[in-house]
Amino acid sequence: MNASTMVFYILSAVILGGALLSVTAKKIFRAAVFLLFSLIGIAGLYFYLNYEFIAAVQIVVYVGGIVVLIIFSIFLTHESGRDMKEPSMISNLFAVFACCFAAALTYLFIKEEHFNATPNPTLEPSARNIGTQMLDITRYGYILPFEAVSILLLAAMIGCIVIAIKLKPKE
Amino acid sequence: MKPLLAISFSSLANSFHQWLTAMFANDMAVMVTEMVVVGISLIVFLVLLSFFLGYMERKVAAFMQIRLGPNRVGPKGSLQIVADTVKLLFKEGLTPDNADKFLFNLAPFIMVITSMLVVAPIAFARDFQIWDISIGVLYVSSVSSITVIGILMAGWSSNNKYSLLGAMRSGAQIVSYELSIGLSLISIVVLSGSLSLGDIVNSQVNGWWIFKGHIPVVIAFIVFIIASTAEINRAPFDMAEAEQELTAGFHTEYAGMKFAMFLLSEYINLFVVSAIAATIFLGGWMPLHIGNWQAFNQAMDYIPSSLWFFGKTFTIIFIIMWFRWTFPRLRVDQLLNLEWKYLLPISMVNVILVTVMAIMGWHF
Numbered sequence: 001m002n003a004s005t006m007v008f009y010i011l012s013a014v015i016l017g018g019a020l021l022s023v024t025a026k027k028i029f030r031a032a033v034f035l036l037f038s039l040i041g042i043a044g045l046y047f048y049l050n051y052e053f054i055a056a057v058q059i060v061v062y063v064g065g066i067v068v069l070i071i072f073s074i075f076l077t078h079e080s081g082r083d084m085k086e087p088s089m090i091s092n093l094f095a096v097f098a099c100c101f102a103a104a105l106t107y108l109f110i111k112e113e114h115f116n117a118t119p120n121p122t123l124e125p126s127a128r129n130i131g132t133q134m135l136d137i138t139r140y141g142y143i144l145p146f147e148a149v150s151i152l153l154l155a156a157m158i159g160c161i162v163i164a165i166k167l168k169p170k171e
Numbered sequence: 172m173k174p175l176l177a178i179s180f181s182s183l184a185n186s187f188h189q190w191l192t193a194m195f196a197n198d199m200a201v202m203v204t205e206m207v208v209v210g211i212s213l214i215v216f217l218v219l220l221s222f223f224l225g226y227m228e229r230k231v232a233a234f235m236q237i238r239l240g241p242n243r244v245g246p247k248g249s250l251q252i253v254a255d256t257v258k259l260l261f262k263e264g265l266t267p268d269n270a271d272k273f274l275f276n277l278a279p280f281i282m283v284i285t286s287m288l289v290v291a292p293i294a295f296a297r298d299f300q301i302w303d304i305s306i307g308v309l310y311v312s313s314v315s316s317i318t319v320i321g322i323l324m325a326g327w328s329s330n331n332k333y334s335l336l337g338a339m340r341s342g343a344q345i346v347s348y349e350l351s352i353g354l355s356l357i358s359i360v361v362l363s364g365s366l367s368l369g370d371i372v373n374s375q376v377n378g379w380w381i382f383k384g385h386i387p388v389v390i391a392f393i394v395f396i397i398a399s400t401a402e403i404n405r406a407p408f409d410m411a412e413a414e415q416e417l418t419a420g421f422h423t424e425y426a427g428m429k430f431a432m433f434l435l436s437e438y439i440n441l442f443v444v445s446a447i448a449a450t451i452f453l454g455g456w457m458p459l460h461i462g463n464w465q466a467f468n469q470a471m472d473y474i475p476s477s478l479w480f481f482g483k484t485f486t487i488i489f490i491i492m493w494f495r496w497t498f499p500r501l502r503v504d505q506l507l508n509l510e511w512k513y514l515l516p517i518s519m520v521n522v523i524l525v526t527v528m529a530i531m532g533w534h535f
Contacts (some may be wrong), residue, residue, distance in 0.1 A: 003199055029327055033274060036320060056309040064316030068346060071323050075339060127306055127366050 007048060014041035026083045028074055036067045053127045180477055181298035209301060217287060221438035225252040228492055235496035262427035270424070271328040278325035279425065279432035285317045286439035292368050293446050296456050296477035300369060307368035308356050311447055312349065315402070318440070319345040322404075325433075326421035337420020340503055341404055347510045348408075351398035354518040355391040358525040359451045362388070362534060372455040377462050379454040383535040387524040392452045394518045399444040400491055401506070403437065407498035408506060441488060449483035456480040462535065 018038030025031040039062040046055035123129055134146045191201045233240025241248030266272050292307040294300040304310050319342050326338020360366055363374035380388050401408035422433045456476035460468045528534055
């Protein structure tokens, strides 16, 4: 086993351990923190694959954005200091079923997939290449999904402002 | 362009690398040893640096308030900070009752680790950089956004309402000021056409961006300095700590070494922010070059690049310390108004201006 494999297994352990602890934690704030470790581990996996841009985006979006949002909403809504209620027997049972089916399905997909290398020439995953590909209007460009997502985000932003805006009462 | 000194940081690093390669046949052993050496020297450097910044902060404060500052321990009081560290080392590290012990002890580590991670892509001298990552600017802004989680964690797990209030304030503050920082960094990324800090420094070989980029870059620089002062929770934006209102906010309950770690991360953040500002706007280690004035440029090259870097960085650190004793603290609503109603619109318009300038080629 060389250093590269070792790093991979350490990262996987962080991701899986974080995810497991996140769903088993008693306190909801702790669950958020373990989720944070899991997401940072995924960013580490991208760094390991040399997808630096994607790794940084993973940190910006998930760690800096989503987890902070989750923590804020925990602070604002939940009684974050208390232990959460034990789930009932039936929901535990169904959770076990769901896990088994998901694991079986994943196993099936991995077994069927042969992981052939693509015949296309490799492209360096630099920010410049990703940006060019995103805004490309030729056959394999992603301009349409990019614009669709942009409009969706803009709509979401305007929606947030409309919800949060405080209208002054008319005198 | 031959530098005056034969020894530079990069030549030292190169000869160390060659020596190691000669010592170990195995490539992996060389790599691991280098990583360990770089890690240890970085930690030692940052700890010594934060000692110095602590001393500098007191002296600058004293200078601003026309008093002497520390002057008993050591020559000119320079060992005061060592005495303080020894005191902190011997202090008992208390954990409050009913606090979430795991998170309470984890929070200072998250703070220190994130601040140290951000140092990685900074170029300290010519060809002397830990990691010339291709997305340097994005890396810096993304990793530094983890700090807020450390603060929220510390505030929440202290089981103290002042700490929680401080953490909430600082969360709101850091999340909002990140936007302005990002936008002002983007303006230079647009001009230099690269996210890598090494490329950005090299693009300033015929003049620093603050001179080449006309008024929009000056605006971006000012916005960056204001927003990053807020980002690192320093006065006049120290809502999170606010000694008089919140009795030190999110780190009220911390004592001993855990408190020292918050202090350490604060000083590292101060250094990082100033170093990034110096790299992006003032050319990092790049000496002061003016267009095609060959003689002048060569004369400037005789000053070692590390001196340029640290000179610029410490000038900006001094300015940020100067703020602290010049402006009164803002209220929370004023703080958020400043960001959302002034800085953010200004920097958005500024990015458009810079983009137009870059497309038309109006910069030098």
